[in-house]
Amino acid sequence: MGAVTYPDEKVTDFVMQRMVPLQVQADKPLADEFKVKWTPTIVVLDYYGKEHHRTVGFFPPEEFIPSLLLGMGKAGFDADRFDDAIQLFDKLLAEYPKSGAAPEAIYLRGVSCYKSTHDAGPLKEAYEKLKAEYPQSEWTMRAQPYSLL
């Protein structure tokens, strides 16, 4: 991460503008608190310190930013700030539609829309989009029941 991803200009700009970066060696007590077993482990926390998203292993720049957007969206989702979550998922899907984070973003966008409107339409739309664009994704499988709505 330190050799390829963090020096990338887009990654640097994204992190410095939108997040507070904290780097801790894996042999420090904080790593035990977070039950870290391998590096790199990347965790997205809200500013109260609550974890919302975690990845293990290397991410290139074009996958790292969407993973962070997904984590930020999940923080909004977990806090019932669905408008914020939808905005972040939309940005991810507009700018990084081919990223590994995209299918989960589609799924959680559909759920966020449902939870903020109680309209089941977005759930079915999420499934249809997943089926069409990411047929092999586990998130397509998870959304499959929404096809019956």
Add this chain to the structure above:
Amino acid sequence: MNLILNMNLTVKGGSAMITWESEMTQALERGLAEKKPILLDFFNPG
């Protein structure tokens, strides 16, 4: 002089570099003040 040294640490080839916090307490204080989430990277220095 300190200011100049710090600038050299955070600038490389004309592009800014990520300036990392090293303590959770400070990161959370900054996050709360700036209303930003925390990117926590556990790394192995090798």
